[in-house]
Amino acid sequence: MGPAFETEVRVPWSQTCWTRAAAYVRLQTAAEVARALAIIKETGTNFSLRTTGHNPNAGFSSAGDTAVVLDLRGLASRELGADGIARVGAGNTFGEVYAWLAEHGRSAIGGRDQQVGVAGFLLGGGMGAFPNLYGFGADGIVNAEVVLADGRIVNANAQENPDLYRALKGGGSNFGTSGTVDLSIGIVTRFDLHTYPLIKTQYTINLYSPQDYVGIIDATVKVQEAMEKDPKIGSFTNFNAQFVAVGLLYADTPSERPSAFEPFWDLKSLITTACPTTEGTLLSLAQTMRHEETDGKRRICSITTRVSRELYEGIYQLYQEALKALPEGYVLHFTAQPVGTAAVQAGEDHGGNSLGLEKIPQCWWVFTCEWPNERADAPAESALSFLEEKVEALARERGLLLAYKCANFATGHQKVLRSYGAESLGRLRETAARYDPEGVFQRLQCGGFLLRDNV
Ligand SMILES: Cc1cc2nc3c(=O)[nH]c(=O)nc-3n(C[C@H](O)[C@H](O)[C@H](O)COP(=O)(O)OP(=O)(O)OC[C@H]3O[C@@H](n4cnc5c(N)ncnc54)[C@H](O)[C@@H]3O)c2cc1C
Incomplete structure (x- = not known):
C-alpha cells in the first residue's frame, strides 16, 4: 500500500483504531458522498464514517479489511450568511471554525479542543466550555444537510424534516431499528450553526x-x-x-x-x-x-x-x-x-x-x-x-x-441511546425507520451506538 493509505490508517487519535481498512475513500462534496453511498448499497460493502477519527472506539470511524472508510475531511466548506448562520462542511475541525468565524467577529458553540471534528462532536451532543450559557453543541445546529440511504440530499431543520433534525441533535450518526450491524439515518455533509458576536x-x-x-x-x-x-x-x-x-x-x-x-x-x-x-x-x-x-x-x-x-x-x-x-x-x-x-x-x-x-x-x-x-x-x-x-x-x-x-x-458497549430514555429512544427508532426503510445503514455500517443494543 502507498503512503496515502498508511497515513489514513494512522489518522485516528487512538491506536485502538489503527486497523487497516480495505480502502479509504476521500470525499469532497455531498454529491460524491451520495455516489459513494450508492456504490456501497449496490455492492453490499461494509463501511465507516470518519472526519478526524477522534472517537477511540474501534469500528466507529475505523474499519477492518473487509470494509471501507469514507473520509469526510474534504467537506471543508465554510460560508457565513448575512443571516449570521455559519454553514460549515462536516469535515471542518472546531479550531478551523473558531479561527474563521473570529475573522468575522463571530463565534459558534463547539468543543474545548481545537482538533475535534465538527461532525462527531455535534452529533454526539457536544460539551463546550460554557454549556449553561449556550446549551450543548447540538443545540446550536439550525440546519443539517444530510445524504440519505436512497441518495437524496435533504435539509433537516425546524421546518423541513423536523423529526430528522431533532434526531440528529445528539442522536449521533449511529442509530437504527434493528438488524445485524447498525443503522445510521444518514451522513451529514454540512452543519448550519447559530453564531454569536465573538465570545x-x-x-x-x-x-x-x-x-x-x-x-x-x-x-x-x-x-x-x-x-x-x-x-x-x-x-x-x-x-x-x-x-x-x-x-x-x-x-x-x-x-x-x-x-x-x-x-x-x-x-x-x-x-x-x-x-x-x-x-x-x-x-x-x-x-x-x-x-x-x-x-x-x-x-x-x-x-x-x-x-x-x-x-x-x-x-x-x-x-x-x-x-x-x-x-x-x-x-x-x-x-x-x-x-x-x-x-x-x-x-x-x-x-x-x-x-x-x-x-x-x-x-x-x-x-x-x-x-x-x-x-x-x-x-x-x-x-x-x-x-x-x-x-x-x-x-x-x-x-x-x-x-x-x-x-x-462513552465506550463502545455503553447503552448510550437507551440512556436517553424511552421517549427519546422511541422517537429515534421511528425516525430511523422513516428515513432508511431499507435499513441500508443497519446492514452495512461497521460500528456505533446501536439501537439493536439499546432495546
Ligand atoms: C482530545 C479530545 C478532546 C475532546 N474534547 C471534547 C469536548 O470538549 N467536548 C465533547 O463533547 N467531546 C470531546 N471529545 C470527544 C469527541 O467529541 C468525540 O470523540 C467525537 O466523536 C469526535 O468526533 P470527530 O468527528 O472528531 O471524530 P470521528 O472519530 O471521525 O467521528 C466520530 C463519530 O461520528 C461519526 N461521524 C463522523 N462524521 C460523520 C458525518 N459527517 N455524518 C454522520 N456521522 C459521522 C463517525 O461514524 C463516528 O462514529 C474529545 C475527544 C478527544 C480525543
Whole structure:
C-alpha cells in the first residue's frame, strides 16, 4: 500500500483504531458522498464514517479489511450568511471554525479542543466550555444537510424534516431499528450553526496536589453551585495520579476575577499554574486545551451523576483502588464536567434535542485510560470496567445515579441511546425507520451506538 493509505490508517487519535481498512475513500462534496453511498448499497460493502477519527472506539470511524472508510475531511466548506448562520462542511475541525468565524467577529458553540471534528462532536451532543450559557453543541445546529440511504440530499431543520433534525441533535450518526450491524439515518455533509458576536473568555488552569482531594472536591462543588446563578461560569476538574488539573472558565472578561472561583484561590495545595488567568476567545481556550498528539491507545467511559461531595469523594477512592491495580505504564485519569439546569433548559429553548436530560445540576464524568501500543489492552480494559461498575453501583446505592451517558465520552458497549430514555429512544427508532426503510445503514455500517443494543 502507498503512503496515502498508511497515513489514513494512522489518522485516528487512538491506536485502538489503527486497523487497516480495505480502502479509504476521500470525499469532497455531498454529491460524491451520495455516489459513494450508492456504490456501497449496490455492492453490499461494509463501511465507516470518519472526519478526524477522534472517537477511540474501534469500528466507529475505523474499519477492518473487509470494509471501507469514507473520509469526510474534504467537506471543508465554510460560508457565513448575512443571516449570521455559519454553514460549515462536516469535515471542518472546531479550531478551523473558531479561527474563521473570529475573522468575522463571530463565534459558534463547539468543543474545548481545537482538533475535534465538527461532525462527531455535534452529533454526539457536544460539551463546550460554557454549556449553561449556550446549551450543548447540538443545540446550536439550525440546519443539517444530510445524504440519505436512497441518495437524496435533504435539509433537516425546524421546518423541513423536523423529526430528522431533532434526531440528529445528539442522536449521533449511529442509530437504527434493528438488524445485524447498525443503522445510521444518514451522513451529514454540512452543519448550519447559530453564531454569536465573538465570545470573549477569561480562563485559568491550575494544578493542585491530589492529597487535597477533599478540598478540591469541595471547591468543585461550590463552583458548580455558583453556576446555577451565573451561567457564564464553566469549569472542569481532571484527577490524575500526580496532580489535579482544574480549569476555571468564564464567558466574559471582567476586570476582577469572578468571586465564584475563590474556593480554588484559597486552596493551599496549588502545585503550579499551568495557564495563568488569560483573556481570550473560544479559539485561544481550545488552543490552550489542545491535547498533545502522542501515539498510544485510549479507552473512555461515561457516567452521569447528581452533585454530591460525598459521592465525589467515594469516586476518588474507587479511582485510587483502580490505580493501585494498574501495572506501570498505564495512565488513568478522570474528569468532572459540571452541567447546570440552564444547560438543559437551553436545549429546550433551541427546539429540543435527543439527549433526554433531567433538568437538574449534574456531573458528566469521563474516565480515561491511556497506554502504549506495545502493552496489553487487558489491564486498561479491566481498570475502566472496574470504575464503570463500582462508580455506577455507588451512585445508584445513594440515589445519585443519572441514566444519561454522553456519546462523546462513552465506550463502545455503553447503552448510550437507551440512556436517553424511552421517549427519546422511541422517537429515534421511528425516525430511523422513516428515513432508511431499507435499513441500508443497519446492514452495512461497521460500528456505533446501536439501537439493536439499546432495546
Ligand atoms: C482530545 C479530545 C478532546 C475532546 N474534547 C471534547 C469536548 O470538549 N467536548 C465533547 O463533547 N467531546 C470531546 N471529545 C470527544 C469527541 O467529541 C468525540 O470523540 C467525537 O466523536 C469526535 O468526533 P470527530 O468527528 O472528531 O471524530 P470521528 O472519530 O471521525 O467521528 C466520530 C463519530 O461520528 C461519526 N461521524 C463522523 N462524521 C460523520 C458525518 N459527517 N455524518 C454522520 N456521522 C459521522 C463517525 O461514524 C463516528 O462514529 C474529545 C475527544 C478527544 C480525543
